[in-house]
Amino acid sequence: MNETLTLSTKDKFLSHFENLDFSFDADFSKENRDRALGFIDSLEFPTSKTEYWKYTRVNKIVKGDYQVRFPENEVEIDLSVPTKNCIVLVNGYYNEELSWFDNQEGVVFSSLSAAKENTSILNDKFGTIAKDSQEIFTAINTAYHQDGAFLHVAKNVKIEESFYVINIIDDSNVLSNPRNFFFVEQGAEAYVVLKTISMSEGSSFTNMVSEVFVESNAFLEINKIQDDNGGDFQIANEQVEQASDSRFKINTFILNGALVRNNLNIELLGKNTETWLNGLYPLQGKQHVDNHTYVLHREPNCVSHELYKGILDDQSTGVFNGKVYVHREAQKTNAYQSNANMVLTDNASANSKPELEIYADDVKCSHGSVTGQLDEEAMFYLRSRGMSEKSSRAVLLNAFASDVVEHIGVEAVRQEIDAFIDKNYQSIK
Amino acid sequence: MIKIENLYASIEGTEILKGINLEVKAGEVHAIMGPNGSGKSTLASVLAGRDEYEITEGSVDFLGEDLLDMEPEDRARAGVFLAFQYPVEIPGVSNINFLKTAINEIREKKGLDPMIAKEFLAQVKEKSKLVELDGKLANRSVNEGFSGGEKKRNEIFQMAMLEPKLSLLDETDSGLDIDALRIVANGVNELKSPENASIVITHYQRLLDYIVPDFVHVLYNGKIVKTGTKELALELEEKGYDWIKEEAVSA
Numbered sequence: 156m157n158e159t160l161t162l163s164t165k166d167k168f169l170s171h172f173e174n175l176d177f178s179f180d181a182d183f184s185k186e187n188r189d190r191a192l193g194f195i196d197s198l199e200f201p202t203s204k205t206e207y208w209k210y211t212r213v214n215k216i217v218k219g220d221y222q223v224r225f226p227e228n229e230v231e232i233d234l235s236v237p238t239k240n241c242i243v244l245v246n247g248y249y250n251e252e253l254s255w256f257d258n259q260e261g262v263v264f265s266s267l268s269a270a271k272e273n274t275s276i277l278n279d280k281f282g283t284i285a286k287d288s289q290e291i292f293t294a295i296n297t298a299y300h301q302d303g304a305f306l307h308v309a310k311n312v313k314i315e316e317s318f319y320v321i322n323i324i325d326d327s328n329v330l331s332n333p334r335n336f337f338f339v340e341q342g343a344e345a346y347v348v349l350k351t352i353s354m355s356e357g358s359s360f361t362n363m364v365s366e367v368f369v370e371s372n373a374f375l376e377i378n379k380i381q382d383d384n385g386g387d388f389q390i391a392n393e394q395v396e397q398a399s400d401s402r403f404k405i406n407t408f409i410l411n412g413a414l415v416r417n418n419l420n421i422e423l424l425g426k427n428t429e430t431w432l433n434g435l436y437p438l439q440g441k442q443h444v445d446n447h448t449y450v451l452h453r454e455p456n457c458v459s460h461e462l463y464k465g466i467l468d469d470q471s472t473g474v475f476n477g478k479v480y481v482h483r484e485a486q487k488t489n490a491y492q493s494n495a496n497m498v499l500t501d502n503a504s505a506n507s508k509p510e511l512e513i514y515a516d517d518v519k520c521s522h523g524s525v526t527g528q529l530d531e532e533a534m535f536y537l538r539s540r541g542m543s544e545k546s547s548r549a550v551l552l553n554a555f556a557s558d559v560v561e562h563i564g565v566e567a568v569r570q571e572i573d574a575f576i577d578k579n580y581q582s583i584k
Numbered sequence: 585m586i587k588i589e590n591l592y593a594s595i596e597g598t599e600i601l602k603g604i605n606l607e608v609k610a611g612e613v614h615a616i617m618g619p620n621g622s623g624k625s626t627l628a629s630v631l632a633g634r635d636e637y638e639i640t641e642g643s644v645d646f647l648g649e650d651l652l653d654m655e656p657e658d659r660a661r662a663g664v665f666l667a668f669q670y671p672v673e674i675p676g677v678s679n680i681n682f683l684k685t686a687i688n689e690i691r692e693k694k695g696l697d698p699m700i701a702k703e704f705l706a707q708v709k710e711k712s713k714l715v716e717l718d719g720k721l722a723n724r725s726v727n728e729g730f731s732g733g734e735k736k737r738n739e740i741f742q743m744a745m746l747e748p749k750l751s752l753l754d755e756t757d758s759g760l761d762i763d764a765l766r767i768v769a770n771g772v773n774e775l776k777s778p779e780n781a782s783i784v785i786t787h788y789q790r791l792l793d794y795i796v797p798d799f800v801h802v803l804y805n806g807k808i809v810k811t812g813t814k815e816l817a818l819e820l821e822e823k824g825y826d827w828i829k830e831e832a833v834s835a
Contacts, residue, residue, distance in 0.1 A: 538656040
């Protein structure tokens with residue numbers, strides 16, 4: 156009785172995992188889980204005093220009542236995604252019926268659990284870059300992840316067809332810890348679409364971690380679409396490592412979800428790399444979205460371009476914190492960072508904090524942050540040609556989003572985002 | 585076509601229009617001239633529906649309807665077109681796609697089917713030729729990176745596409761070299777018909793060598809103080825506006 160009364164928020168949250176059994180797991184993964192449990196012991200959930208989490212309270216998330224739930228019923232969903240490669244997870248568990256893939260030579264695309272048994276890369280690399288010791292949510296994922304997607308593209312293999320990874324939440328109050336691992340070898344090229352879809356009616360929590368390795372001279376593009384339901388929470392951590400001469404692009408689209416926090420960390424560990432980080436968050440209602448990005452320029456001659464744009468309607472809040480760290484060895488760094496927010500109502504708000512920390516002396520770095528309203532003059536111009544207020548607004552918001560959207564290298568994703576903006580801003584007010 | 589009666593308008597408490605009376609009939613071209621700050625552009629803005637102006641008195645009847653009660657898009661759909669003095673640059677919005685959307689919204693309101701792509705493109709081709717607008721500009725973002733002359737030609741191009749009943753040309757000649765002026769004026773003249781009308785607002789007489797008005801009105805201090813024919817414009821060019829001001833003061 157006494158024990159129940161003194162149960163801390165952390166213990167209560169962790170009790171959701173009590174009945175999970177990971178004895179089947181590969182040895183190296185079990186070791187990782189054990190190590191992560193140690194970190195969880197010493198870490199606490201962030202509070203408003205934690206600088207890294209200043210604008211986003213996790214209380215609502217961690218105090219929720221959840222279930223880690225293996226899906227018992229068939230999921231009825233139309234996944235008409237135009238690809239030959241689609242891994243589907245339901246509530247964090249791999250779903251064979253909904254998945255399809257046709258591994259061609261030089262590609263291994265499978266569930267993480269299958270890959271743990273079959274590939275040696277995971278033995279060497281799994282869990283090596285995720286920041287378990289610093290981030291409690293990452294440590295929780297490492298300790299309790301159920302399954303996820305694994306992609307390995309071998310040396311010089313170029314695949315144009317996208318690899319889709321879809322995590323479906325099929326009910327309310329579901330807690331899931333999907334875990335992904337993407338490894339693109341030297342000279343290889345691949346496109347990934349990482350998508351969350353929720354059928355919950357509220358209060359499910361997805362805590363996703365992805366480890367991404369882009370080897371020398373390789374190219375990887377990730378399009379991440381977060382389309383939870385209105386009452387859901389999501390925290391996503393992507394840890395990316397780029398080797399010399401590699402190119403990496405990640406486009407993040409947050410389409411729905413009550414509270415979404417993204418921690419995107421990219422470490423440029425070789426020379427002459429190029430990186431694009433783009434984000435678009437068209438928010439409505441009381442949505443709260445927080446994008447934290449970190450780019451470490453460790454070596455010379457690397458370029459990073461960052462562009463995040465928010466459209467903040469109703470009472471929504473958009474938080475952007477982008478940090479670029481230029482190590483003293485990283486001469487000739489080019490780092491560009493920009494955050495623009497369009498605030499549509501008096502009750503919506505944008506918090507924007509671009510940060511540069513530079514220890515090299517021969518670099519080109521710039522950052523900018525703009526917050527504004529819809530251009531009244533442009534609205535009048537369009538309306539004076541006969542366009543309704545609604546469609547003028549949709550056209551201008553589409554244009555505002557267009558320089559993010561045009562970065563998408565996957566046509567189906569581009570269409571989806573365009574359609575989302577058209578639909579949402581034509582139908583309101 | 586349009587009947588403006590005793591129109592008063594102010595912005596942020598400052599009265600700009602102080603009792604305008606003007607009637608324009610189908611087939612007519614009216615020029616409105618006047619010194620800077622006399623209220624010419626305000627009149628155009630008020631008629632097009634710019635909402636920062638407050639109408640304190642008066643009425644505007646357009647084809648039997650109360651124009652002042654209509655939203656800007658409804659005025660456009662009813663047949664009012666404003667060629668902007670300073671056309672707005674809208675990055676990311678294609679000139680052609682926006683015009684197509686506008687035309688089809690207008691057609692939808694009139695119960696017509698959307699214009700088929702082939703017909704639309706044929707019209708774009710024909711009408712951009714009218715103002716010698718480079719086909720490439722039509723596909724670019726609205727006015728973005730256009731020269732001053734290209735922007736004004738784009739206004740007349742849009743006017744040609746939308747086929748308005750009443751065109752308001754707000755200082756369409758300002759900042760144009762003589763070639764651009766000739767092209768713009770030629771476009772306007774080509775579009776003239778017995779069914780439509782134009783109000784040409786200008787500071788200079790030069791434009792009226794090309795677009796010949798049926799009436800010339802002089803706006804001063806928010807009122808039309810003098811009305812005449814094209815000869816009045818020539819007189820203004822020669823003598824400036826001072827004598828008008830003096831007359832107005834002594835009246």
